[in-house]
Amino acid sequence: MPEIIAIIKDALPYLLSGGLITAGIVTGAMALGLILGLSMAVGRVYGSTAVKRVIGIYVWFFQGVPILVLLFLFYFGVFNYMGLNLSAVSAVTVVLGMTTAAYQANIFRGAILSLPQGQFKAASTLGMSDIQTILAIILPQALRLSIPAWSNEFSIVLKDSALAFVLGAPEIMARAKFVASRTYQHLPIYIVAGLIYFILTWAGVRALARLEKTVRIPGYSNKGI
Amino acid sequence: MFKKNLIVWFGIMALLLTGGGQALAGKKIVNGIDANFPPFAFIDQKGTPSGFDVEAMNWIAKEMGYEVEHKAYDWDGIITSLLTKKIDMVASGMSITPDRLEKVAFTSPYWKIKQVMVIKKDSALTLDDLLKGNKTVGVQQGTSEAKWLKEAAEKNGWNLQLRYYDSSPLAVEDILNGRIAAAAMDDAPAKDASDKKDVKILGTFGMASEDFGYAVRKEDAQLLKDMNEGLKRLMASDYWKELVKKYDLK
Numbered sequence: 001m002p003e004i005i006a007i008i009k010d011a012l013p014y015l016l017s018g019g020l021i022t023a024g025i026v027t028g029a030m031a032l033g034l035i036l037g038l039s040m041a042v043g044r045v046y047g048s049t050a051v052k053r054v055i056g057i058y059v060w061f062f063q064g065v066p067i068l069v070l071l072f073l074f075y076f077g078v079f080n081y082m083g084l085n086l087s088a089v090s091a092v093t094v095v096l097g098m099t100t101a102a103y104q105a106n107i108f109r110g111a112i113l114s115l116p117q118g119q120f121k122a123a124s125t126l127g128m129s130d131i132q133t134i135l136a137i138i139l140p141q142a143l144r145l146s147i148p149a150w151s152n153e154f155s156i157v158l159k160d161s162a163l164a165f166v167l168g169a170p171e172i173m174a175r176a177k178f179v180a181s182r183t184y185q186h187l188p189i190y191i192v193a194g195l196i197y198f199i200l201t202w203a204g205v206r207a208l209a210r211l212e213k214t215v216r217i218p219g220y221s222n223k224g225i
Numbered sequence: 226m227f228k229k230n231l232i233v234w235f236g237i238m239a240l241l242l243t244g245g246g247q248a249l250a251g252k253k254i255v256n257g258i259d260a261n262f263p264p265f266a267f268i269d270q271k272g273t274p275s276g277f278d279v280e281a282m283n284w285i286a287k288e289m290g291y292e293v294e295h296k297a298y299d300w301d302g303i304i305t306s307l308l309t310k311k312i313d314m315v316a317s318g319m320s321i322t323p324d325r326l327e328k329v330a331f332t333s334p335y336w337k338i339k340q341v342m343v344i345k346k347d348s349a350l351t352l353d354d355l356l357k358g359n360k361t362v363g364v365q366q367g368t369s370e371a372k373w374l375k376e377a378a379e380k381n382g383w384n385l386q387l388r389y390y391d392s393s394p395l396a397v398e399d400i401l402n403g404r405i406a407a408a409a410m411d412d413a414p415a416k417d418a419s420d421k422k423d424v425k426i427l428g429t430f431g432m433a434s435e436d437f438g439y440a441v442r443k444e445d446a447q448l449l450k451d452m453n454e455g456l457k458r459l460m461a462s463d464y465w466k467e468l469v470k471k472y473d474l475k
Binding site: 010011013014017072075076080085088165166167168170174175177178179180181182183184186 | 257260261262263267268269270271272296297298299301302305306309310311391392394395397398418421422
């Protein structure tokens with residue numbers, strides 16, 4: 001037992017810095033997913049038929065193909081053909097970002113569609129353009145409504161990032177494996193890795209719950225309007 | 226017609242330019258390692274790549290005027306990573322096999338390795354029990370022993386079941402858990418396992434010994450030449466004996 005504790009103590013800083021890499025991957029992926037996903041949601045609700053179809057195919061593709069396959073496909077295939085020599089960490093970030101964008105597009109689309117359609121007409125009678133209405137009326141409400149589902153998506157992406165090792169990105173899981181291979185203490189090391197994931201998830205979900213509370217408009221909810 | 230030629234011409238120019246750029250940048254190389262392969266390659270307490278192959282490669286790089294960086298990759302995809310230029314070479318206990326020689330070039334051999342069966346320390350199993358007694362044997366995916374065992378079992382009518390693992394330490398873990406009866410692996414990692422866990426080496430199982438070499442892309446003739454020269458100098462030096470002793474390889 002003291003031997004195991006010594007090994008864990010030894011490995012902890014190494015695993016924790018893997019946690020930083022994981023956090024970096026997830027932050028990047030969620031940010032990319034937010035930008036892409038939000039634009040796709042708006043396009044899918046208000047865009048022309050062609051736009052809707054293209055976005056539909058994108059969402060269908062990234063939802064339908066396993067992340068592991070996407071990682072190989074893009075890292076060894078697409079990025080290589082495009083002449084992009086991305087590092088493993090950035091490749092994982094981009095692929096996870098594009099994947100979560102598909103899911104986030106659905107989250108935001110659902111939130112936009114849950115708003116009463118009359119708001120759009122009301123805004124246009126006030127002389128607001130479509131873009132003004134989307135930016136100033138629709139999105140501020142839709143984004144607030146999306147936070148719980150978005151926080152779900154965050155915890156899923158965080159755990160999906162453990163797949164990054166197949167490309168050699170030195171995140172938590174990869175580092176746990178290295179330490180376990182050297183010390184032959186698989187179980188204790190993986191428990192520590194699991195705890196680090198748990199803490200990261202908990203911190204992120206808590207922060208988003210707090211954000212939800214902070215941005216809430218007192219007395220307003222879209223229920224029953 | 227002229228337009229078409231122009232496009233081809235630009236294509237060739239672009240290829241030459243990018244190709245030329247790479248040749249000029251040549252001195253910094255990335256070595257892909259399987260960090261789950263102690264004592265040849267692993268990640269040490271400080272989190273830096275270490276092991277017999279890593280230290281040997283550092284010496285060679287210094288000797289031959291290269292700057293080397295070691296990056297850990299999944300063993301399964303390491304040849305793909307080499308071919309798609311994510312890494313420039315693999316110096317990480319890679320056996321020279323005919324299959325691999327079709328895709329990559331190898332330096333001259335630097336280490337001879339035997340494949341052995343590892344079993345629980347208190348087990349009384351014999352090799353015959355393992356091969357013909359309907360037992361499950363673990364192997365690391367993508368290794369030469371995995372391929373050999375599968376083919377030999379079919380040819381000789383052995384009824385052993387193979388179970389594939391990501392790394393041989395994981396297979397050792399499953400021996401201790403009782404899920405598999407034995408694991409086949411290279412002798413050096415097997416010794417490392419038997420030093421650290423309650424397993425022992427049963428012995429070889431009929432597979433011919435293999436040679437380790439450094440793998441490089443076939444078109445990198447200069448790198449191959451430099452690595453061969455570096456290996457030759459290293460193996461003639463005292464540092465080589467020191468390394469062998471340090472990692473307890475003989």
